[in-house]
Amino acid sequence: MIRVAAVGDIHMGADSQGLLRPAFETLHDCADLLLLAGDLTRHGTPDEARVVAREVADLPVPVIAVLGNHDHHEERPEEVTAVLRDAGVQVLEGQSTVVEVDGARVGVAGTKGFGGGFVGRSGSEFGEPLMKEFIRYTRRCAEGLRASLEELAEQGCDTRVALTHFAPVPDTLAGEPLEIYPFLGSYLLAEAVDAAGADLAVHGHAHAGTEHGMTSGGVPVRNVAQPVIRKAFNVYHLRGHGHEGAAAVAASADRRA
Amino acid sequence: MNEQANVEYRIAHLKERLAAEELGELGIRVEARGSSVAVVGTVPSSHCREELLRTVHEELAGQTVHFDVVVAGSAAPDHPEEVV
Numbered sequence: 041m042i043r044v045a046a047v048g049d050i051h052m053g054a055d056s057q058g059l060l061r062p063a064f065e066t067l068h069d070c071a072d073l074l075l076l077a078g079d080l081t082r083h084g085t086p087d088e089a090r091v092v093a094r095e096v097a098d099l100p101v102p103v104i105a106v107l108g109n110h111d112h113h114e115e116r117p118e119e120v121t122a123v124l125r126d127a128g129v130q131v132l133e134g135q136s137t138v139v140e141v142d143g144a145r146v147g148v149a150g151t152k153g154f155g156g157g158f159v160g161r162s163g164s165e166f167g168e169p170l171m172k173e174f175i176r177y178t179r180r181c182a183e184g185l186r187a188s189l190e191e192l193a194e195q196g197c198d199t200r201v202a203l204t205h206f207a208p209v210p211d212t213l214a215g216e217p218l219e220i221y222p223f224l225g226s227y228l229l230a231e232a233v234d235a236a237g238a239d240l241a242v243h244g245h246a247h248a249g250t251e252h253g254m255t256s257g258g259v260p261v262r263n264v265a266q267p268v269i270r271k272a273f274n275v276y277h278l279r280g281h282g283h284e285g286a287a288a289v290a291a292s293a294d295r296r297a
Numbered sequence: 298m299n300e301q302a303n304v305e306y307r308i309a310h311l312k313e314r315l316a317a318e319e320l321g322e323l324g325i326r327v328e329a330r331g332s333s334v335a336v337v338g339t340v341p342s343s344h345c346r347e348e349l350l351r352t353v354h355e356e357l358a359g360q361t362v363h364f365d366v367v368v369a370g371s372a373a374p375d376h377p378e379e380v381v
Binding site: 043049050051052053055056059060062063066070082083110113217239240247248260262266267269270271272273274275276277278279 | 319320321322323324326338339341342344345369370371372373374377378379380381
Protein backbone atom coordinates (compact mmCIF):
# COMPACT_ATOMS: atom_id res chain seq x y z
CA MET A 41 0.00 0.00 0.00
CA ILE A 42 1.18 3.50 -0.86
CA ARG A 43 0.29 6.42 1.40
CA VAL A 44 0.04 9.70 -0.52
CA ALA A 45 -0.27 12.95 1.44
CA ALA A 46 -1.42 15.96 -0.56
CA VAL A 47 -2.40 19.59 -0.19
CA GLY A 48 -2.64 22.56 -2.53
CA ASP A 49 -3.32 26.27 -2.30
CA ILE A 50 -1.44 26.86 0.93
CA HIS A 51 -0.81 30.46 -0.24
CA MET A 52 2.08 31.17 2.09
CA GLY A 53 3.32 34.67 2.83
CA ALA A 54 5.50 36.36 5.41
CA ASP A 55 2.89 35.74 8.13
CA SER A 56 2.58 32.01 7.37
CA GLN A 57 5.88 30.62 8.65
CA GLY A 58 5.28 27.71 11.01
CA LEU A 59 1.54 27.33 10.36
CA LEU A 60 1.82 23.96 8.62
CA ARG A 61 5.15 22.68 9.93
CA PRO A 62 3.72 20.97 13.07
CA ALA A 63 1.32 18.94 10.91
CA PHE A 64 4.01 18.20 8.30
CA GLU A 65 6.23 16.79 11.05
CA THR A 66 3.64 14.02 11.58
CA LEU A 67 4.11 12.80 7.99
CA HIS A 68 6.64 10.11 8.92
CA ASP A 69 3.82 8.28 10.75
CA CYS A 70 1.17 8.48 8.07
CA ALA A 71 2.58 9.03 4.55
CA ASP A 72 5.25 7.91 2.09
CA LEU A 73 5.33 11.15 0.08
CA LEU A 74 3.86 14.65 0.15
CA LEU A 75 2.37 16.26 -2.95
CA LEU A 76 1.93 20.03 -3.20
CA ALA A 77 -0.70 20.92 -5.81
CA GLY A 78 0.33 24.49 -6.65
CA ASP A 79 -0.47 27.99 -5.36
CA LEU A 80 2.13 27.55 -2.70
CA THR A 81 2.61 31.34 -2.54
CA ARG A 82 0.37 34.40 -2.87
CA HIS A 83 2.21 36.34 -5.56
CA GLY A 84 4.99 34.02 -6.68
CA THR A 85 7.86 36.00 -5.15
CA PRO A 86 11.14 34.34 -4.15
CA ASP A 87 10.59 35.61 -0.58
CA GLU A 88 7.26 33.81 -0.36
CA ALA A 89 8.85 30.72 -1.91
CA ARG A 90 11.47 30.81 0.86
CA VAL A 91 8.66 30.65 3.44
CA VAL A 92 7.36 27.51 1.69
CA ALA A 93 10.87 26.08 1.39
CA ARG A 94 11.51 26.46 5.13
CA GLU A 95 8.11 24.93 5.89
CA VAL A 96 8.90 21.72 3.99
CA ALA A 97 12.70 21.53 4.40
CA ASP A 98 14.11 18.27 5.76
CA LEU A 99 10.77 16.53 6.04
CA PRO A 100 10.95 12.76 6.54
CA VAL A 101 9.20 12.06 3.19
CA PRO A 102 9.92 13.18 -0.40
CA VAL A 103 8.10 16.39 -1.34
CA ILE A 104 6.87 16.74 -4.93
CA ALA A 105 5.20 19.91 -6.23
CA VAL A 106 3.74 21.69 -9.20
CA LEU A 107 3.36 25.46 -9.32
CA GLY A 108 0.02 27.23 -9.55
CA ASN A 109 -1.17 30.45 -11.16
CA HIS A 110 -0.33 32.48 -8.02
CA ASP A 111 3.23 31.15 -8.18
CA HIS A 112 3.44 32.72 -11.68
CA HIS A 113 1.99 36.13 -10.79
CA GLU A 114 5.35 37.92 -10.40
CA GLU A 115 6.49 36.21 -13.61
CA ARG A 116 9.45 34.63 -11.80
CA PRO A 117 8.48 30.94 -11.81
CA GLU A 118 12.08 29.85 -12.47
CA GLU A 119 13.24 31.62 -9.29
CA VAL A 120 10.35 30.16 -7.27
CA THR A 121 11.21 26.72 -8.62
CA ALA A 122 14.91 27.17 -7.79
CA VAL A 123 14.16 28.18 -4.20
CA LEU A 124 11.95 25.12 -3.73
CA ARG A 125 14.46 22.79 -5.39
CA ASP A 126 17.23 24.09 -3.11
CA ALA A 127 15.07 22.92 -0.21
CA GLY A 128 14.83 19.44 -1.73
CA VAL A 129 11.39 19.80 -3.33
CA GLN A 130 10.94 18.10 -6.70
CA VAL A 131 9.11 20.67 -8.83
CA LEU A 132 7.48 19.14 -11.91
CA GLU A 133 6.31 20.80 -15.12
CA GLY A 134 5.66 18.27 -17.85
CA GLN A 135 7.99 15.97 -15.95
CA SER A 136 7.85 12.94 -13.70
CA THR A 137 9.69 11.49 -10.75
CA VAL A 138 9.83 8.07 -9.13
CA VAL A 139 9.81 7.36 -5.39
CA GLU A 140 10.71 3.93 -3.99
CA VAL A 141 8.40 2.81 -1.20
CA ASP A 142 9.21 -0.56 0.39
CA GLY A 143 10.46 -1.86 -2.96
CA ALA A 144 7.47 -0.51 -4.90
CA ARG A 145 7.97 2.18 -7.53
CA VAL A 146 5.61 5.13 -7.17
CA GLY A 147 5.58 7.55 -10.09
CA VAL A 148 4.29 11.12 -9.98
CA ALA A 149 3.73 13.07 -13.20
CA GLY A 150 3.08 16.79 -12.84
CA THR A 151 2.06 19.91 -14.68
CA LYS A 152 0.46 23.14 -13.57
CA GLY A 153 -2.15 22.72 -16.29
CA PHE A 154 -4.42 25.57 -17.31
CA GLY A 155 -8.04 26.42 -18.09
CA GLY A 156 -10.27 26.14 -21.11
CA GLY A 157 -13.29 24.36 -19.73
CA PHE A 158 -14.96 21.00 -19.97
CA VAL A 159 -16.51 18.95 -22.74
CA GLY A 160 -19.32 20.81 -24.50
CA ARG A 161 -18.53 24.01 -22.61
CA SER A 162 -14.94 24.73 -23.53
CA GLY A 163 -12.91 27.23 -25.46
CA SER A 164 -11.31 26.17 -28.71
CA GLU A 165 -8.29 27.05 -30.83
CA PHE A 166 -10.22 29.53 -32.92
CA GLY A 167 -10.27 33.23 -33.62
CA GLU A 168 -7.88 35.72 -32.12
CA PRO A 169 -4.25 34.70 -31.55
CA LEU A 170 -4.66 35.19 -27.78
CA MET A 171 -7.63 32.80 -27.71
CA LYS A 172 -5.79 30.21 -29.77
CA GLU A 173 -2.73 30.48 -27.54
CA PHE A 174 -4.91 30.09 -24.42
CA ILE A 175 -6.07 26.65 -25.54
CA ARG A 176 -2.73 25.66 -27.10
CA TYR A 177 -1.00 26.35 -23.78
CA THR A 178 -3.43 24.04 -21.99
CA ARG A 179 -2.92 21.43 -24.70
CA ARG A 180 0.87 21.59 -24.23
CA CYS A 181 0.45 21.10 -20.47
CA ALA A 182 -1.83 18.12 -21.07
CA GLU A 183 0.56 16.60 -23.61
CA GLY A 184 3.39 16.94 -21.08
CA LEU A 185 1.27 15.20 -18.46
CA ARG A 186 0.39 12.36 -20.82
CA ALA A 187 4.00 11.83 -21.91
CA SER A 188 5.18 11.86 -18.29
CA LEU A 189 2.59 9.30 -17.22
CA GLU A 190 3.54 7.08 -20.17
CA GLU A 191 7.21 7.33 -19.18
CA LEU A 192 6.32 6.17 -15.69
CA ALA A 193 4.51 3.14 -17.14
CA GLU A 194 7.55 2.31 -19.24
CA GLN A 195 9.69 2.57 -16.10
CA GLY A 196 7.54 -0.12 -14.47
CA CYS A 197 5.92 2.02 -11.80
CA ASP A 198 3.51 0.07 -9.62
CA THR A 199 1.50 3.19 -8.81
CA ARG A 200 1.12 6.38 -10.85
CA VAL A 201 -0.27 9.70 -9.67
CA ALA A 202 -1.11 12.73 -11.85
CA LEU A 203 -0.43 16.01 -10.04
CA THR A 204 -1.85 19.28 -11.41
CA HIS A 205 -2.94 22.65 -10.10
CA PHE A 206 -5.85 23.18 -12.48
CA ALA A 207 -8.73 20.70 -12.37
CA PRO A 208 -9.05 17.84 -14.87
CA VAL A 209 -12.77 17.29 -14.22
CA PRO A 210 -15.76 19.48 -13.31
CA ASP A 211 -16.88 17.12 -10.50
CA THR A 212 -14.46 18.64 -8.01
CA LEU A 213 -15.55 22.18 -8.89
CA ALA A 214 -19.04 21.71 -7.45
CA GLY A 215 -19.61 24.74 -5.23
CA GLU A 216 -17.81 27.15 -7.55
CA PRO A 217 -19.89 29.47 -9.77
CA LEU A 218 -20.57 27.68 -13.08
CA GLU A 219 -19.54 30.81 -14.97
CA ILE A 220 -15.89 30.45 -13.92
CA TYR A 221 -15.44 26.72 -14.66
CA PRO A 222 -13.45 27.46 -17.86
CA PHE A 223 -10.91 29.31 -15.70
CA LEU A 224 -10.63 26.44 -13.24
CA GLY A 225 -9.59 23.54 -15.44
CA SER A 226 -9.75 21.65 -18.68
CA TYR A 227 -10.97 18.29 -19.94
CA LEU A 228 -7.66 18.05 -21.84
CA LEU A 229 -5.96 17.18 -18.54
CA ALA A 230 -8.44 14.36 -17.83
CA GLU A 231 -8.11 13.07 -21.38
CA ALA A 232 -4.33 12.87 -20.88
CA VAL A 233 -4.78 11.01 -17.58
CA ASP A 234 -7.23 8.55 -19.10
CA ALA A 235 -5.11 8.00 -22.21
CA ALA A 236 -1.93 7.23 -20.26
CA GLY A 237 -3.54 5.73 -17.15
CA ALA A 238 -3.10 6.66 -13.48
CA ASP A 239 -4.22 5.45 -10.08
CA LEU A 240 -5.07 8.90 -8.76
CA ALA A 241 -5.28 12.49 -10.02
CA VAL A 242 -4.70 15.27 -7.50
CA HIS A 243 -5.31 18.98 -8.08
CA GLY A 244 -6.06 22.24 -6.28
CA HIS A 245 -7.11 25.73 -7.50
CA ALA A 246 -10.85 25.48 -6.76
CA HIS A 247 -11.18 26.77 -3.19
CA ALA A 248 -14.97 26.49 -3.14
CA GLY A 249 -15.07 23.11 -4.88
CA THR A 250 -15.42 19.63 -3.43
CA GLU A 251 -12.85 16.94 -2.75
CA HIS A 252 -14.07 13.93 -4.72
CA GLY A 253 -14.41 13.36 -8.44
CA MET A 254 -13.59 10.87 -11.18
CA THR A 255 -12.47 11.00 -14.79
CA SER A 256 -14.55 9.43 -17.56
CA GLY A 257 -12.02 6.60 -17.55
CA GLY A 258 -12.59 5.91 -13.84
CA VAL A 259 -9.47 7.50 -12.35
CA PRO A 260 -10.26 8.94 -8.89
CA VAL A 261 -9.73 12.71 -8.70
CA ARG A 262 -9.14 14.62 -5.48
CA ASN A 263 -9.26 18.39 -5.06
CA VAL A 264 -6.81 18.97 -2.21
CA ALA A 265 -7.05 22.77 -2.04
CA GLN A 266 -6.52 23.55 1.64
CA PRO A 267 -9.82 25.47 1.89
CA VAL A 268 -11.58 22.34 0.60
CA ILE A 269 -9.92 19.68 2.77
CA ARG A 270 -9.77 22.04 5.80
CA LYS A 271 -6.56 20.42 7.00
CA ALA A 272 -2.81 20.72 6.49
CA PHE A 273 -3.03 17.76 4.08
CA ASN A 274 -5.06 14.65 3.39
CA VAL A 275 -3.74 11.11 3.07
CA TYR A 276 -4.85 8.70 0.34
CA HIS A 277 -4.06 4.99 0.51
CA LEU A 278 -3.46 3.39 -2.88
CA ARG A 279 -2.92 -0.26 -3.70
CA GLY A 280 -0.54 -0.12 -6.64
CA HIS A 281 -1.30 -2.83 -9.16
CA GLY A 282 1.52 -2.16 -11.64
CA HIS A 283 1.87 -4.25 -14.75
CA GLU A 284 1.49 -7.63 -13.05
CA GLY A 285 -1.62 -6.44 -11.26
CA ALA A 286 -3.08 -4.97 -14.42
CA ALA A 287 -2.38 -8.25 -16.24
CA ALA A 288 -4.05 -10.17 -13.43
CA VAL A 289 -7.10 -7.92 -13.64
CA ALA A 290 -7.24 -8.43 -17.41
CA ALA A 291 -6.86 -12.19 -16.99
CA SER A 292 -9.62 -12.18 -14.42
CA ALA A 293 -11.86 -10.26 -16.82
CA ASP A 294 -11.04 -12.81 -19.55
CA ARG A 295 -12.04 -15.65 -17.25
CA ARG A 296 -15.34 -13.95 -16.56
CA ALA A 297 -16.02 -13.41 -20.27
CA MET B 298 -26.26 55.29 -11.82
CA ASN B 299 -28.85 53.45 -9.73
CA GLU B 300 -27.92 52.05 -6.33
CA GLN B 301 -27.90 48.38 -7.45
CA ALA B 302 -25.51 49.02 -10.35
CA ASN B 303 -23.33 51.11 -8.08
CA VAL B 304 -23.04 48.25 -5.54
CA GLU B 305 -22.12 45.79 -8.26
CA TYR B 306 -19.32 48.00 -9.58
CA ARG B 307 -18.08 48.61 -6.04
CA ILE B 308 -17.93 44.83 -5.53
CA ALA B 309 -16.02 44.45 -8.81
CA HIS B 310 -13.52 47.10 -7.72
CA LEU B 311 -13.15 45.43 -4.34
CA LYS B 312 -12.39 42.09 -6.03
CA GLU B 313 -9.78 43.78 -8.24
CA ARG B 314 -8.17 45.36 -5.19
CA LEU B 315 -8.11 42.09 -3.23
CA ALA B 316 -6.29 40.42 -6.12
CA ALA B 317 -3.85 43.28 -6.67
CA GLU B 318 -2.86 44.12 -3.11
CA GLU B 319 -1.01 42.28 -0.35
CA LEU B 320 -3.47 39.40 -0.10
CA GLY B 321 -3.39 38.33 -3.75
CA GLU B 322 -6.83 36.96 -2.96
CA LEU B 323 -8.98 35.52 -5.76
CA GLY B 324 -10.86 32.85 -3.82
CA ILE B 325 -13.25 34.97 -1.79
CA ARG B 326 -16.85 35.32 -2.96
CA VAL B 327 -18.31 38.79 -2.68
CA GLU B 328 -21.94 38.99 -3.71
CA ALA B 329 -24.80 41.45 -3.44
CA ARG B 330 -27.68 39.85 -1.56
CA GLY B 331 -30.71 42.10 -1.37
CA SER B 332 -29.65 45.34 0.25
CA SER B 333 -26.46 43.89 1.75
CA VAL B 334 -23.22 42.30 0.58
CA ALA B 335 -22.01 38.82 1.57
CA VAL B 336 -18.28 38.05 1.82
CA VAL B 337 -17.67 34.30 1.99
CA GLY B 338 -14.62 32.08 1.84
CA THR B 339 -11.43 30.75 3.39
CA VAL B 340 -8.16 32.63 3.83
CA PRO B 341 -4.68 31.25 4.64
CA SER B 342 -4.04 33.04 7.96
CA SER B 343 -5.63 35.21 10.65
CA HIS B 344 -3.55 38.15 9.39
CA CYS B 345 -5.15 37.67 5.95
CA ARG B 346 -8.59 37.60 7.54
CA GLU B 347 -7.97 40.89 9.37
CA GLU B 348 -6.57 42.47 6.22
CA LEU B 349 -9.55 41.24 4.19
CA LEU B 350 -12.06 42.66 6.66
CA ARG B 351 -10.21 45.98 6.72
CA THR B 352 -10.14 46.24 2.92
CA VAL B 353 -13.81 45.27 2.56
CA HIS B 354 -14.94 47.84 5.14
CA GLU B 355 -12.84 50.49 3.41
CA GLU B 356 -14.03 49.71 -0.10
CA LEU B 357 -17.69 49.11 0.80
CA ALA B 358 -18.05 51.90 3.38
CA GLY B 359 -21.72 52.61 4.02
CA GLN B 360 -22.86 49.16 2.88
CA THR B 361 -24.20 46.47 5.18
CA VAL B 362 -21.70 43.60 4.89
CA HIS B 363 -22.14 40.05 6.20
CA PHE B 364 -18.90 38.12 6.71
CA ASP B 365 -18.51 34.36 6.66
CA VAL B 366 -14.74 34.11 6.29
CA VAL B 367 -12.70 31.43 8.04
CA VAL B 368 -8.98 30.67 8.33
CA ALA B 369 -7.87 27.46 6.59
CA GLY B 370 -7.48 24.47 8.90
CA SER B 371 -3.87 23.54 9.58
CA ALA B 372 -4.22 20.35 11.63
CA ALA B 373 -2.95 16.97 10.49
CA PRO B 374 -5.71 14.58 9.35
CA ASP B 375 -6.93 12.04 11.90
CA HIS B 376 -7.54 9.30 9.31
CA PRO B 377 -6.61 8.42 5.73
CA GLU B 378 -8.92 7.65 2.82
CA GLU B 379 -8.73 4.19 1.24
CA VAL B 380 -8.97 5.15 -2.43
CA VAL B 381 -8.35 1.98 -4.45
